[in-house]
Amino acid sequence: MKKVFGIILLAVLSFGCSGSYETAMMSADEHLAYAMEMYNDEDFQFSIREFQSIILQFPGNTVNDDAQYYLAMSYFNDDQFLLAAYEFSKLIRDIKGSEFVSMSQFMLAESYYQLSPPYPLEQSYTKKAITEFQAFIDFFPVDAKGEEAERKIYELNMKLAEKLYESAQIYERMEYFNASLEYYTKVYETYHDTEYAPTALHRKITILMEKEKFALAVENMKLFVDKYPDSEHFSEVKNLYDEMSFD
Numbered sequence: 001m002k003k004v005f006g007i008i009l010l011a012v013l014s015f016g017c018s019g020s021y022e023t024a025m026m027s028a029d030e031h032l033a034y035a036m037e038m039y040n041d042e043d044f045q046f047s048i049r050e051f052q053s054i055i056l057q058f059p060g061n062t063v064n065d066d067a068q069y070y071l072a073m074s075y076f077n078d079d080q081f082l083l084a085a086y087e088f089s090k091l092i093r094d095i096k097g098s099e100f101v102s103m104s105q106f107m108l109a110e111s112y113y114q115l116s117p118p119y120p121l122e123q124s125y126t127k128k129a130i131t132e133f134q135a136f137i138d139f140f141p142v143d144a145k146g147e148e149a150e151r152k153i154y155e156l157n158m159k160l161a162e163k164l165y166e167s168a169q170i171y172e173r174m175e176y177f178n179a180s181l182e183y184y185t186k187v188y189e190t191y192h193d194t195e196y197a198p199t200a201l202h203r204k205i206t207i208l209m210e211k212e213k214f215a216l217a218v219e220n221m222k223l224f225v226d227k228y229p230d231s232e233h234f235s236e237v238k239n240l241y242d243e244m245s246f247d
Contacts (some may be wrong), residue, residue, distance in 0.1 A: 023050070028058040032066055038069055044078040047071075067090065072104065076111060085111035087098050102140045106149065109133040113152055119163045125212035154193070161191035163199055179205055198228040204239060218244045 018163040035050035044067055051071035058064060072087035093099055109132035117123040133149040133156075140146070168183035184207075187200035201224050208217035221241035229236060 017125065023053065025240070028054065028063045032063045035067065039074060044074045047074045048078070049058045065095045065100055068095060069098070069100040070105060072107065076107060076114075076245060079114075081114045083112045083220070085115075098209070102136070102143055104189045105132065105139065106145050107151065108142075109136055109152075112155070116156060116159065119159045119166070123160060126156050126159055144191070157191050158194050158196070161187055161194040161196040164191070165196045168200065168203070172207065176212065181207060192227070198224065198231040198233060201228070202233045202237065205240075209240075214244065 010165050023034065026034065031054050035047050035054060039047040042146055048071060051067045051074060052065065053152065054067040055064060055071065058067075061242065068087065068091045072084050072091065075087060077080075086088050086110055088104040088111060091098060092102045092108065095101070095158060098104075112125050112129035112132060113228035116123070116129055117125070118119045130153055134154050136143070136149050137146055137153075164183055164187045168187065170179045171177075171180035171183060181204055184200040184204040188197040188204075191197055201220060205217055205220050205224065208214075208220065225234070231237075238244070
């Protein structure tokens with residue numbers, strides 16, 4: 001039995017040494033091609049190992065930024081989004097002249113986008129994704145992916161607006177009206193271009209009218225009429241505003 005175990009162990013060690021020897025004898029370009037073959041075959045656990053090896057063995061070589069980018073992409077495609085974000089940010093920070101910088105900035109944002117949870121949960125990754133997508137737009141304004149970045153910023157802002165709006169509704173149901181008014185105000189002031197903004201302002205006007213805070217209600221009606229002419233509540237608010245102003 002011991003003899004059998006020894007043979008198996010020797011075979012494993014020989015295989016491991018053989019693989020290490022093969023890559024150790026490769027040039028930087030050969031090693032990159034080998035790692036890319038595994039990446040293209042979607043063997044991401046193996047490509048991660050090989051790209052890491054290239055970065056360590058050839059720190060000053062021209063293949064370094066390729067290895068860094070595809071290391072990050074390997075983590076991303078393996079659904080390891082935090083590690084992907086770290087590696088993308090490392091490329092952006094350390095290899096500023098790389099052709100992969102713009103795509104790394106987009107993929108950094110995309111990594112946080114993938115980590116963004118449903119709206120009831122804590123939204124720090126959502127906010128990070130918005131920040132990084134906006135940085136992509138600011139630094140690479142003519143990039144073809146700019147429109148996608150803008151769409152995703154809008155989508156993420158909708159999620160944050162929904163979270164605030166839901167909090168406002170909870171406070172309203174609990175009859176904590178000051179808190180609900182504060183949260184409705186945050187919705188339309190912070191996320192004014194989302195569909196939750198006119199709805200939040202409409203709810204605020206309704207509460208103010210119920211609480212007989214007419215002057216403040218009229219002020220908010222004017223804001224609504226000026227900003228949201230396409231809202232389903234426009235006619236209702238406009239008629240009420242005209243009536244209250246006339247009085």
